Amino acid sequence: MDDYLNGLWFMTGDPVADAEAAGTEGLVEAMRYSLLAGGKRIRPVLALATCQALGRDPDEIMPAAAAIELIHTYSLIHDDLPAMDDDDLRRGTPTCHVVYGDDVAILAGDALFAEGVRLVCEGQGGGPAVQVGILGEISRATGVVGMVGGQYLDIEDAGGSSADALARVHALKTGRLMAAAVHVALVLAPPPAAEDAAYRAFARELGLLFQIVDDILDVAGSEEELGKAVGTDERLGKVTYVSLHGMERARELAAESHARAIGLLDGVDGQVDDLAGIADTAFTRQS
């Protein structure tokens, strides 16, 4: 994936793009800084694994998978801004705005979004109907009823502090884009309806599992392993699975979610070892 990301035109520049982009090197550097800061790449890996499970060459979904990683990275850059969550450390390195300033960080995020859309338009195979289907999944997952709406609920506490409200914030803020990583492969290689439903339910469950473990690690994880500050949720007074249910119950909820995710893969015909491995990693990870 990193090889692929490194090969994107705005990472290396072809001669034409170079001429058009002259002077924007500092912007591209900021985009590149955050994109290649060593994240887990869970979303693109999920897209590739789903594509494989559907019996297709994972490379076929690579442009859409990379686009989702670009868009995920944009959301991290904007979320870390002083005006938002005000985080100085991410993936073990200073956050984008700490290094490049708030203004360049805002623009780096904006540009990553645009280049993600462009990447699907110019690089994704399968024909226009597949491309539009993928961009529909991505745009729904990132707009008002997706990632950005979820971030709004999070910063405004607009959803309330109940368990349902918490689940909903996370479903929008992180679940939708993670699910979109599965969905884009389903658009490329549609399975029978029952399997499609199982894949989608797996995607939702994985998003939930990921969030519960995130909340646990924010309390119980080590800053060194995580590569970011711990205790952020408590500092910001955020409702989390741990603050709401306690650590012990949160760990049980994670185990239950992991079991459901693995169970859902039984409803699928393909080669799901990699998808199961992603669910295992999401459950057992320490960072």
Added chain:
Amino acid sequence: MDDYLNGLWFMTGDPVADAEAAGTEGLVEAMRYSLLAGGKRIRPVLALATCQALGRDPDEIMPAAAAIELIHTYSLIHDDLPAMDDDDLRRGTPTCHVVYGDDVAILAGDALFAEGVRLVCEGQGGGPAVQVGILGEISRATGVVGMVGGQYLDIEDAGGSSADALARVHALKTGRLMAAAVHVALVLAPPPAAEDAAYRAFARELGLLFQIVDDILDVAGSEEELGKAVGTDERLGKVTYVSLHGMERARELAAESHARAIGLLDGVDGQVDDLAGIADTAFTRQS
């Protein structure tokens, strides 16, 4: 256009969207605030006029035209942020971040971008190939070699202070998206190659004309008519057509650009009265 914008799902909400979007009303309000603050709508009007010149019902390009206005509005919201140009007044009203806070303004911009892409995916007619073609035009016009790259050059003075550098900043920052408004209609209803080239040259010229007049009005315009602060360029020490060439020569350059734009329409077969009218308005406007 305002009727159309008002009818978008996130402006009124259909029952399904309402349930999914519950709690995000404040975000939608901030988007709506900036989108309906009474801008000139030059980009969507340009898309509709081009569609008409190409012999098609202007309504056919309405979703793409509205998407471009959503994206233009997102760029204004982000550009006005304290971390960027720090403008308190826009279109005669306090800017988005002044009313809703920097965090919500950042998210409102992000959401407008996503909803713009979604609108083309879900609302634009002409089939998937047309939709992807339109999103390709829009994403190229808004990424590193477009609007965001141009804004980077502008805030960083990375392009230098020559006349060429100035022209290039504006070509990227405002020219590309304005040109995209013409291009999306060309994607929907492709004319013969020679006419296509004339339309594209007209679009480029109009962007230039618009920018020269913008620079003139920032010095010579009235805050009341413009609905935004004047003298911003000078305060920020920006290179403009006026600072570079003086007011008299800037006015001549605007007249020359207007003449070229009108001349280019001679190379086109269609009903170009509305396009010529837009060029006239761009030249003579006082706000």
